[in-house]
Amino acid sequence: MKIALLGTVGVPGSYGGFETLAENLVRYHARTGHGATLTVWCSGKDNAEHPDDFESANLRYVNLRANGAQSIPYDAVSLWQAVRSGHERILLLGVSGALALPLIRLLSRARIVTNIDGIEWKRQKWKGLARLVLRASEWAAVRFSHEVIADNQAIADHVRDNYGSDCHVIAYGGNHALDHADQARAPTGLPKHYALALCRIEPENNVHVILEAIDGLGTPLVFVGNWDNSAYGRDLKALYGNRPNLHLLDPVYEPGMLHALRARASVYLHGHSAGGTNPSLVEMMHFGVPVLAHGCAFNRHSTEGKARYFETPAELAVQLRGLDPDEAARIGADMREIAQRRYTWDHIGKAYFELLDRV
Missing domain, CATH: 3.40.50.2000 (Glycogen Phosphorylase B;)
Structure with a gap:
């Protein structure tokens, strides 16, 4: 055949x-x-x-x-x-x-x-x-x-x-994301612990929602994306790029650096609201990090309803404030179990x- x-x-x-x-x-x-x-x-x-x-x-x-x-x-x-x-x-x-x-x-x-x-x-x-x-x-x-x-x-x-x-x-x-641990090296100048977001900088990925919520909280955020590829991205970078808690990085493709960025994250913010099962989400689930995702049907199916969900900056801020260490550990363990079983x-x-x- x-x-x-x-x-x-x-x-x-x-x-x-x-x-x-x-x-x-x-x-x-x-x-x-x-x-x-x-x-x-x-x-x-x-x-x-x-x-x-x-x-x-x-x-x-x-x-x-x-x-x-x-x-x-x-x-x-x-x-x-x-x-x-x-x-x-x-x-x-x-x-x-x-x-x-x-x-x-x-x-x-x-x-x-x-x-x-x-x-x-x-x-x-x-x-x-x-x-x-x-x-x-x-x-x-x-x-x-x-x-x-x-x-x-x-x-x-x-x-x-x-x-x-x-x-x-x-x-x-998504288990290939765990490879290259021996080559892991994070970019310099980042905080020890941070929220992480990684996506194409497009409105349907709710980049503006995540930035507005985090800016109001002062939580450290590392956000990786192609900021310079659209007016939407350039405007957001101009508005938020100088905030001391916001680290807006250009796309990272080197596997060791990607591994280091994911492994050091304390929470993963996933704003995608279209497109089905998103590869970056299932890759991140293998790291056992708690996931806060846009509440669309795609993400709820991918995470079996065991993540936390938001649609507005206010909802995301509430979810982040209420995420205590015990619940964060439970959500992270659920994400890893789902990933190992399905992805x-x-x-x-x-x-x-x-x-x-x-x-």
Whole structure:
């Protein structure tokens, strides 16, 4: 059997959640000696080097970018190449190329499994035509895939309610975040203990809510994000960047430094309100740190209702003031237990390959 993995920048992962998923599926395939031949389609534009293989996977390249407007032709070309080269199973990550699925189904007997990601068209950053295309792509992915994966029960509920279809709920692993402890080194100039937030600086991640709440409390906060990539981020950095208790750091990708930042945190603040199961949340849960999360359905499902939740600056401030050491320890222990039970790559890899084997 030949399996094609499509829809990412490529492996090894260096961009986002889907790339981390793809890399860890390849590693699971290699570690378990799965009998299928695995090929990962990669962006020729986004990767400076073009090796022929990674671990147990063959690599093929499409000379387009995997994100932004080019993601649609990138995924469509990848799909066409996968069926032309005789792949019997196709795992498509994301819905960018899903409008090509009706034609692919006509031309090929390949079985298609699609992870539809978050409810992308509902994100605040998409307007007008872009939102319409994303909504149509979600419909096509659900209608023309043989099986659909949702990374969160709230997304599966959305698919059932809107399309009358059932999903396989498979989340993400996060235990790789515990690696590189021997290389852990935190940036200089940070307090010994602090609240930690880490995300893309976007309104739907409620960065302004977290900063307003912490600014009023005077609690030390380390907030890691791409502050300079949008007017929203630049405005917040200008407003809060000089506060002595607020440490607004640029993105950190070095694994040892990320480990050190997470391991030293006394509480994790998770403002994401869209997108399903968020990789940064399940990664942090493995550290056994208490989580205060936005109270959306996605986060409640991910944490099994055992974190603390907020929606406004006042609510977050109340939660932080009321978090005594005993309760903080209990919440942290619950987060670790959930992560070890649900969010390991052995668990996630097994679920994906069992689905691909039987679809």
